[in-house]
Amino acid sequence: MLHLRLITPARTTDDAVRLIEGTVGTTHLVVLPGAARDPSGDVVMCDVAREACDELLVGLSGLGIETDGSIAVENIDLSLSERADRAEDDAPGEGADAVLWAxxxxxxxxxxxxxxxxxxxxxxxxxxxxxxxxxxxxxxxxxxxxxxxxxxxxxxxxxxxxxxxxxxxxxxxxxxxxxxxxxxxxxxxxxxxxxxxxxxxxxxxxxxxxxxxxxxxxxxxxxxxxxxxxxxxxxxxxxxxxxxxxxxxxxxxxxxxxxxxxxxxxxxxxxxxxxxxxxxxxxxxxxxxxxxxxxxxxxxxxxxxxxxx
The missing domain is CATH 1.20.1080 (Glycerol uptake facilitator protein)
Incomplete structure (x- = not known):
């Protein structure tokens, strides 16, 4: 599993959340309105199966988040969660085979x-x-x-x-x-x-x-x-x-x-x-x-x- 941390301008937060919710293989979605200070905006966090991450990153980049905010991706060494297990099972393909082009x-x-x-x-x-x-x-x-x-x-x-x-x-x-x-x-x-x-x-x-x-x-x-x-x-x-x-x-x-x-x-x-x-x-x-x-x-x-x- 990978952990995504986004700083999104308020105008794009809803679009980013909908994109995350619509991506198979995501879970543990957290939205913190107004939590970011530099740059100012909302903080959105989620966990995503590695094999689903590249498509999600492409979509988030299309919203201009990397220009007006930030997208950070971290590897999760250990995740004890049945939701995370289901997300990995639902995502197509195998995580070891996935390519994160960014x-x-x-x-x-x-x-x-x-x-x-x-x-x-x-x-x-x-x-x-x-x-x-x-x-x-x-x-x-x-x-x-x-x-x-x-x-x-x-x-x-x-x-x-x-x-x-x-x-x-x-x-x-x-x-x-x-x-x-x-x-x-x-x-x-x-x-x-x-x-x-x-x-x-x-x-x-x-x-x-x-x-x-x-x-x-x-x-x-x-x-x-x-x-x-x-x-x-x-x-x-x-x-x-x-x-x-x-x-x-x-x-x-x-x-x-x-x-x-x-x-x-x-x-x-x-x-x-x-x-x-x-x-x-x-x-x-x-x-x-x-x-x-x-x-x-x-x-x-x-x-x-x-x-x-």
Whole structure:
């Protein structure tokens, strides 16, 4: 269940209440006339089944509440109520499958912001991966994958394509391109420093690397894994299964490929630089294609679910 708290101008309160009462899956409606001070208005609260929330939010937004008042949505961790149980049973579909498009757009907007924190995480992840590829250490590669924040902008691009949100698309693409450019540039300098202190060497990079050689040898398996990870990542964002994101983070080779390209560029190894770049682009393409397709399928599924409800 989700909890909605609205601040509504007095002129729209009755419309909002009627909309809530007419939405299957809502309960625990509370109206506090004149309770809001900033902005002034009425406070309306209710609980709603997750699978019914997106349609309700669309209707409330159509009343202009988000412009003149506010709409806040909170997750209810525990609700001991037979009314709530009946509301969830009456709502069409399953809560775990429901997509809150407003929440998804807001979340990806935040995750795809080009900030110092985002750049720091991506740069640190790329440098960790650089150590992993030079030392042929799979554990460091996995750690770098987990640290990298690049899935946020990728999810933002997918969401922007489905929701036709050009600003989100531009923000996400900027974060992705600038982020990797900065991370790889810093990693080239990091590789030169490590070489100067005899911790990296060209011989290590050129040696056979059974554990990490895949990062500069793209193949169809790389694309297949990226597609599967992209679908899983988007499903994790749109559902309540957020724990799956850890598995998604360590299943694609975006950061390791960028790191290997940066180190190889520092040593002027054209073959590894190009191979790693192909691996990076292949993974990014697979994730975006799969993520966008997954969102389109979910949108179509819920549109049909509403028509048959």
């Amino acid at each position: 929440h998804l757009t807001d979340a990806t907007h935040e995750e795809s912001t080009l900030s110092w924190t985002y750049l720091a995480f991506l740069t640190i992840a790329t440098m960790i991966a650089a150590c992993g590829v030079v030392l042929d250490n799979a554990i460091l590669i996995v750690g770098a994958m987990a640290v990298g924040p690049e899935f946020g902008p990728l999810a933002g691009i997918c969401t922007a394509l489905v929701q036709r949100a050009p600003r989100l698309a531009l923000r996400s693409l900027t974060a992705l391109l600038v982020g990797f450019a900065v991370a790889m540039t810093v990693t080239v300098g990091f590789a030169h420093f490590m070489d100067a202190v005899n911790l990296f060497s060209e011989a290590q990079l050129e040696a056979k690397r059974p554990n990490t050689g895949f990062v500069y040898a793209p193949d169809w398996f790389s694309f297949v894994v990226a597609v599967l990870a992209g679908a899983a990542g988007v499903l994790s964002l749109t559902s309540t299964k957020s724990g799956a994101m850890v598995g998604v983070a360590i299943s694609v080779t975006t950061v390791p490929a960028a790191a290997n390209a940066a180190v190889a560029l520092g040593y002027r190894d054209v073959d590894q630089t190009w191979g790693s770049t192909e691996q990076l682009l292949l993974n990014l393409l697979g994730i975006i294609l799969a993520g966008t397709t997954t969102l389109l399928v979910q949108k179509l599924f819920w549109a049909r679910k509403r028509k048959t409800a």
